[in-house]
Amino acid sequence: MRINRLTYEPSIRIGIVGAGCTGLTAAEELHDLGYKNITIIDAKNRVGGKTYSIRYADASLQARGIYEGGTVWLLPSPLYKKYRKRYGISPSLHVMPRVQVFDLGTGKVSSPFLVESKYSLLGRLWQLRKFFQELDKYTLYSDPGYINPTYRGMNESSPQWFNKQGLDFIRDALMPIANAAQFGYLKQEASTAYVIRLLALLNRCNFLKKLFLNMPQLQEGNQELWNRLAATHHLCLGQTIERVSRGQTILVKTASNQWEFERLIWTAPVDDFLGVADASRAEADIFSRVRTIKRAVITCKVEGLPANIFYVIRNTLNQSLPTSYPLAIYEVDPGSKIYNFYPFMDETTTVEELESNVADCVKKLGGTQVTPMGQPLIWKWFSHFSAEDLKDGIYQRLEMLQGNQNTYFANEMTAGVSVPYGMEYAAYLVERFF
Structure with missing residues (x-):
């Protein structure tokens, strides 16, 4: 109506x-x-x-030959389904690598839900169940934007909210992903309303998608x-x-x-x-x-990195990362050796600084030669109050x-x-x- x-x-x-x-x-x-x-x-x-798809090579049986200069994941929506059918978009999807956490402090790679924690497996499962039940309140397609008055009361910082809810493990597991996707250096300041709204998208996915976070892209490019x-x-x-x-x-x-x-x-x-x-x-x-922040997408040809990876960077060192350090990296096509890096920026960040931090990240990941593919794409990001x-x-x-x-x-x-x-x-x- x-x-x-x-x-x-x-x-x-x-x-x-x-x-x-x-x-x-x-x-x-x-x-x-x-x-x-x-x-x-x-x-x-x-x-x-x-949504900005850039072709770097002709498509082949192994690769799309496309990297996404803008939005990465294709997340469920009834409108997507309607429009894809209407405009003849292939029903086949390009499934991205599953998300894993790379710990800068230890060099370890793990699933987000298997990061080091004081919680037992049973405790982790209990928090997962409780959290996704909580997200059900914010996953309704009929409840767009921030119209739901509940968001008005969700103005405290997200670490406070997770702590009050007894969801510290969920914070440790999912916030590196949320920070890489949206919040960047505002991770301690972002109000819970924004964090919950972002993570509520996970509840649109089936259990395995939520567990492994291997999200799709359109085969023809988003x-x-x-x-x-x-x-x-x-x-x-x-x-x-x-x-x-x-x-x-x-x-x-x-x-x-x-x-x-x-x-x-x-x-x-x-x-x-x-x-x-x-x-x-x-x-x-x-x-x-x-208020807004800036996010950059830097696409590079890199030698020596593992194939078919999607790493979210987690820092357990006693020193904070620069604002412009990449928070995520993934190979755009398996075996292509072309990787997207995702740092944020502040008013003082230069392109040279972005490229230097990418080179440092590659070195920590075991890579060698880094060749940028054009200038970084810089986006105005995360409109918020x-x-x-x-x-x-x-x-x-x-x-x-x-x-x-x-x-x-x-x-x-x-x-x-x-x-x-x-x-x-x-x-x-x-x-x-x-």
Whole structure:
């Protein structure tokens, strides 16, 4: 059932800013409802946003010849299933190496659930069962974004939460993976709401997937679905927005074009919105509180490393790692000797520092020659609010903005960092308001 839905007008002009997975999902769901005048605008000359597949070689029987410069895993979502079938994406998936933990202090490699711990096997199993039962509360497809009011109270840091819940082993087992995927150097500060929402994705997987964490990718590359979907819509790429003015209609201007819409869905970062739009006081107050960090993807040809690995780096030394040290590494195709490395960055990080830390990581893993394949890809990552803002109900205030001045927001900030979350929030927004 649709709630708060506006009068159905299939001929109204709808603008979508952002041709990433969220924006393209919004366009697809609007089209399915019968809307005909939809325009998607993006500053980049490609679609897919953080889903970015890069071909390094021709495909063969052994290898896809693709590395993912953006989103790595394909995680379950009913929308993925629908779109893959609709656009002829192969049902065969490229299964990635299972995730293992590499301990910098000891040099040992183990399953995340077999890391050294004071807990017995029975104690570990008890914590696993309790934790995945807890995650059930946050795995509902019908509960998108941070709308669930429970998140408001989950503003303490995640180490505190795990300790209170008696889940210290789960923290030791899964937080290195969560930190590598999303939190980086904010691992001690990230509010529990964000940690639980990220880890709740695991509950979409079957037991063996949760145990071994050998997640899939699309055989054609994760971006290919979005290339095919986008080809059915009206796209305006390479268009950097200079001004958004909202009155009886919404005027969107770039250096070379101008559009007039009755509705606008903004799926690009909200700091971009503040830079170009006639933001209201409430919009400016909320969006100026959004915080982000930077994540890099560095792809290298490396000699001497084990084949078909996916290592998450765990540091049990008495010294902290640099902010820009790789937290994960995996071989993009078995036997290709091409590996992706995943560090984070702060304001002072240089490319030379990133490459130096990759070289150090390779040395500790027993590798030798390292040859970068192009410049690092640098992403704005993990849109989030402070613990104080969570406690004060920032997401409830954000939801109250939806539809004001015929403008709607759907992106990482509203949905969470994950392609399925972005897709599901976009579909929810369309279902709710259109």
